[in-house]
Amino acid sequence: MLADKRAQKGKSRQKGVIIHNKNKESNILKLHEILKNKDYVTSNYATFKVYEPKERIVSKLQFFPDRITHHAIMNVLEPIFTKLFTTDTYSSIKGKGIHSAAKAVKKALADVPGTAYCLKLDITKFYPSINHHILKNQLRRKFKDNDLLWLLDEIIDSSEGIPIGNYLSQYFANFYLTAFDHWIKETKKVKYYFRYADDIVILTDKKNDLHILLSEIKQYLNDNLKLQVKGNYQVFPVSKRGIDFVGYVFYHTHTRLRKTIKKRAAKAFTKNNKAVIAAYMGWIMYCDSNHLLKKISPNDQVLGFRNRSRSIALRRKKYKNRRNIECVNQSPRLQSGTVKEESQLRLFDFTN
Numbered sequence: 247m248l249a250d251k252r253a254q255k256g257k258s259r260q261k262g263v264i265i266h267n268k269n270k271e272s273n274i275l276k277l278h279e280i281l282k283n284k285d286y287v288t289s290n291y292a293t294f295k296v297y298e299p300k301e302r303i304v305s306k307l308q309f310f311p312d313r314i315t316h317h318a319i320m321n322v323l324e325p326i327f328t329k330l331f332t333t334d335t336y337s338s339i340k341g342k343g344i345h346s347a348a349k350a351v352k353k354a355l356a357d358v359p360g361t362a363y364c365l366k367l368d369i370t371k372f373y374p375s376i377n378h379h380i381l382k383n384q385l386r387r388k389f390k391d392n393d394l395l396w397l398l399d400e401i402i403d404s405s406e407g408i409p410i411g412n413y414l415s416q417y418f419a420n421f422y423l424t425a426f427d428h429w430i431k432e433t434k435k436v437k438y439y440f441r442y443a444d445d446i447v448i449l450t451d452k453k454n455d456l457h458i459l460l461s462e463i464k465q466y467l468n469d470n471l472k473l474q475v476k477g478n479y480q481v482f483p484v485s486k487r488g489i490d491f492v493g494y495v496f497y498h499t500h501t502r503l504r505k506t507i508k509k510r511a512a513k514a515f516t517k518n519n520k521a522v523i524a525a526y527m528g529w530i531m532y533c534d535s536n537h538l539l540k541k542i543s544p545n546d547q548v549l550g551f552r553n554r555s556r557s558i559a560l561r562r563k564k565y566k567n568r569r570n571i572e573c574v575n576q577s578p579r580l581q582s583g584t585v586k587e588e589s590q591l592r593l594f595d596f597t598n
Contacts, residue, residue, distance in 0.1 A: 249318035262309030288404035305409035316413040332427040337443040338416035344492045354438045361449040365456040367479035372444035374407035377472045501533040512542040
């Protein structure tokens with residue numbers, strides 16, 4: 247089963263996966279029957295706290311049956327959800343992420359007059375505040391399969407809001423804000439808009455326009471999604487301070503690493519843990535970091551590592567582009583009527 251294989255990726259040593267694999271075939275058959283008979287009930291969540299640096303409560307479900315079920319759903323829904331998202335959404339979407347968001351902000355800042363002022367905001371307790379009734383109505387406007395909607399309802403109602411940590415939650419969260427994204431881009435005609443989860447950055451050439459837009463955003467989120475803008479929103483000239491977003495601080499002339507990440511990186515370098523250093527180099531190589539590297543690691547070894555990393559990344563990008571061109575050239579044209587309408591998707595087509 248594809249869902250089982252994808253759910254196990256990178257997790258083969260986890261206790262739940264090991265237990266499941268002892269009776270994998272029978273478990274898959276059992277799950278199919280549970281779903282077919284609509285007997286599926288979400289298991290109890292295990293919760294723990296993480297600090298990034300602020301405190302978050304993360305929820306975790308059992309591998310069987312829950313995480314397999316979530317992957318089975320997303321095997322079908324992921325491409326549908328992705329088509330709905332605007333190009334300005336970067337969190338938890340394949341082919342996007344932190345570095346794509348960073349590149350987009352850098353590109354926008356090349357228009358210095360058009361990005362003179364910044365509005366930065368986020369949403370108060372976003373995941374716990376997602377309204378179940380509104381989310382279900384949004385799903386019903388897109389999907390008409392009653393079996394699918396029953397299963398999505400069951401998962402949504404298994405927790406208050408949307409639990410951080412669920413595979414489905416990150417897509418539900420993006421989907422919940424998709425109408426807002428389109429409103430910003432298509433109704434309000436905002437040119438420079440970037441959203442990573444509930445962290446939002448908007449750039450323009452007039453400060454007063456941002457204050458007016460902020461008031462409209464507050465009203466839209468409250469009236470349509472029952473969400474509140476956090477009180478620490480900021481409107482400021484980009485020339486006076488950087489834009490703190492997705493782990494970086496962006497200026498018109500350069501990009502720096504966020505101070506908290508910089509401190510953790512410096513600590514990692516002192517311990518000389520190569521795996522951890524490699525992870526932080528993934529951050530450092532996307533900003534202006536020569537001075538930082540010389541300060542936290544004065545030897546040339548790290549600078550060489552960064553240059554090799556950039557070279558590898560460039561080769562991977564060229565290979566990916568070449569493969570994409572080959573796939574386009576070799577793919578037969580899609581014939582009319584060969585793809586199911588989204589409203590006709592059947593839940594049990596992807597649980598077998």
